Amino acid sequence: MLEVRELAFAGNEEGVSHRFAQGSITVVLGRNNSGKTWLARSIAGLEVSPPGTIWIDGQDVSALGARERKVGLVYQAFVNYPTLNVYRNIASPLIAAKRSREVIERTVRELAERLQIDALLRRFPDELSGGQQQRVAIARALAQGGKVLVMDEPLVNLDYKLREELELQLRDLLSTGELVVVYTTSDPKDAFKLGDHVLLLDDHRLLQSGAPLDVYRNPATITTADLMSDPGVNVVDTDTGLRPEHITLHRRSASDLVFESVLVGLETNGSESFLHCRWSEQDWVVKLSGMVDIALGTGLQLFAHQADVLRFGGARGGD
Amino acid sequence: MIKGVSNNRAWLAVVPVVLVVAFSAVVPLMTVVNYSVQDIFDVDTRLFVGLDWYRETLRDPRFIDALLRQVTFSATVLVIEVPLGIWIARALPRDSRATSAFLILLAIPLLIPWNVVGTIWQIFARPDIGLLGVSVAALGISFNYTGSSVDAWITLILMDIWHWTSLVALLAFAGLASIPSPCYQAAMLDGASTWQVFRYVELPRLKSVLTIAVLLRVMDSLMIYTEPFVLTGGGPGNSTTFLSQYLTSMAVGQFDLGPAAAFSVLYFLLIVLLCWLFYTSVMRSEADG
Known part of the structure; x- marks a missing residue:
């Protein structure tokens, strides 16, 4: 189990505290510069002594250096040893720890099989695709044998198709029961796909945490709803909002709210359409399935269920 | 049949380049090749001698000695300067204000004219007034680079290290600076030792700059002339006479144009051959992974 207590970024009074459950994947969601990488590096021990403490398995590791913490870290860039083949890349932490030949052999084969790179063990990193290189990096991070694996936007550099494929597999690959996985991303979809928990960060502060669906349903503030x-979320007034997917162009029940708006922009990708509407000085986005053919400048009546309206200022979602 | 008239006019576009290369490289080189197969008495009296001068040069014990000295010198400075340069580059602070100060300090020896470098060391190492010479003498060691060939060699090698290690260090530093920090962090998390970080993180990414550094040092050290000329004048005896100096004494001192030309061609081929051997071996090992 991993726990951070009052981990504060330089200049921030309020620190981040969170308990990362064993055998779970926690998605850390935030925009650029929101502190995702800072949190990842702090857990791995790469930040120079931030205030606050970090606990692994009930032991305070804050004073330990990155070498002793046994936290695996996977980067956005594909980091491997260029002159070593895949086998030796994965084996490198084991060799550094002076494990026996049998243990190394067994661990490497096991990890390679789990990450589906067992056919590539004799190849060199520059002979692999980006997705395969990242699998090698993940296997190497796991080979350290630590109980915490931190992944800092690991799939950002992959092309779209490969990212989708690896994302689907990651959940199975990483749920071994004893591993604590911290996965940072700026894409809310990742939270739903991978996360048992989601942690929302902004300005190096914890905004809200909880199960992804809970946070989705009960956002504490407009910022969390937006993340x-x-x-992003359509603002109704300072403490209410509406998600783009909850607005329709036709009335579904008598109690529906009605908004008179004007269509100012239209995007479509075939399966989904995004209508940019102007309602009372606000720019709204409406997400509809399928293609839409409406001329710009047309007045639109937008409908939403009362129950779908997000009310902020409520209590924070539970863990 | 396709008419090629319009195509041929394109050759006009390359004429300037061909002319410049011809006058700057091909013509002088061919002149030397021409001299090397003739015995020249004066402008109108010359005799074709074939490869005689080449045979004579290769059998000349003074040429062989100069060649051996040359190879020993180049190998010695290379073996010292490359590791030392890498060591300095690794020891330099990165991303701090001191970095640029260190880089400027490092660059100073490279900015000094070569004959000035020779003069500096000529004075620096003098046993009567030079700082180095006097200091060594004060330790009770007899040191005289004009009298002892060992001392002359030590002085020359020290001078070359002082003069050229900076080049290797600057190139290696540039190479190190381009290594992304995650590579270092990942190695640290893996528990890699300092040596392993150097061997598996830094060295593979330094390979191309080091290839350039070694190539430059091989070429330059094989052509060394000015500094030993100023420092020792090739002495004592002939103990620091390298190829270029022997060649000059032959061509300018004794006006043996034929043998000197043959010597020049051999000298040129030697440098090309050594550089080619080095480069292909590096490239081959790259292909092997």
Whole structure:
């Protein structure tokens, strides 16, 4: 189990505290510069003594250096040893720890099989695709034998198709029961796909945490609602909002709210359409399935269920 | 049949380049090749001698000695300067204000004219007034680079290290600076030792700059002329006479144009051959992984 207590970024009074459950994947969600990488590096021991403490298995590791913490770290860039083949890349932490030949052999084969790179053991990193290189990096991080694996936006550099494929597999690969996985991303979809928990960060502060669906349903503030929404949340007034996917063009029940708006922009990708509407000085986005053919400048009546309206200022979602 | 008239006019575009290369490289080189197969008495009296001068040069014990000295010198400075340069580059602070100060300090020896470098060391190592010479003498060691060939060699090698290690260090530093920090962090998390970080993280990514550094040092050290000329004048005896100096004494001192030309061609081929051997071996090992 991993726990951070009052981990504060330089200049921040309020620190981040969170308990990362064993055998779970926690997705740390935030925009650029929100502190995702800072949190990842702090857990791995790469930040120079931030205030606050970090506990692994009930032991305070804050004073330990990165070498002693046994936290695996996977980067956005594909980091491997270019002159070593895949086998030796994965084996490198074991060799450094002076494990016996049998243990190394067994661990490497096991990890390679789990990450589906067992056919590539004799190859060199530059002979692999980006996805395969990242699998090698993950296997190497796991080979350290630590109980914490931190992944800092590991799939950002992969092309779209490969990212989808690896994302689907990651959940199975990483749920071994004893591993604590911290996965940072700026894409709310990752939280739903991978996360048992989601941790929302902004300005190096913890905004809200909880199960992804709970946070989605009960966002504490407009910022958290916005972070968990793609495209962002439509503002009704200072403490109410509406998600783009909850707005329709036709009335579904008598109690529906009605908004008179004007269509100012239209995007579509075939399966989904995004209507940019102007309602009372606000720019709204409406997400509809399928293609939409409406001329710009048309007045639109937008409908939403009362129950779908997000009310902020409520209590924070539970863990 | 396709008419090629319009195509041929394109050759006009390359004429300037061909002319410049011809006058700057091909013509002088061919002149030397021409001299090397003739015995020249004066402008109108010359005799074709074939490869005689080449045979004579290769049998000349003074040429062989100069060649051996040359290879020993180049190998010695290379073996010292490359590891030392890498060591300095690794020891330099990165991303701090001191970095640029160190880089400027490092660059100073490279900015000094070569004959000035020779003069500096000529004075620096003098046993009567030079700082180095006097200091060594004060330790009770007899040191005289004009009298002892060992001392002359030590002085020359020290001078070359002082002069050229910076080049290797600067190139290696540039190479190190381009290594992304995650590579270092990942190695640290893996528990890699300092040696392993150097061997598996840094060295593979330094390979191309080091290839350039070694190539430059091989070429330059094989052509060394000015500094030993100023420092020792090739002495004592002939103990620091390298190929270029022997060649000059032959061509300019004794006006043996034929043998000197043959010597020049051999000298040129030697440098090309050594550089080619080095480069292909590096490239081959790259292909092997």
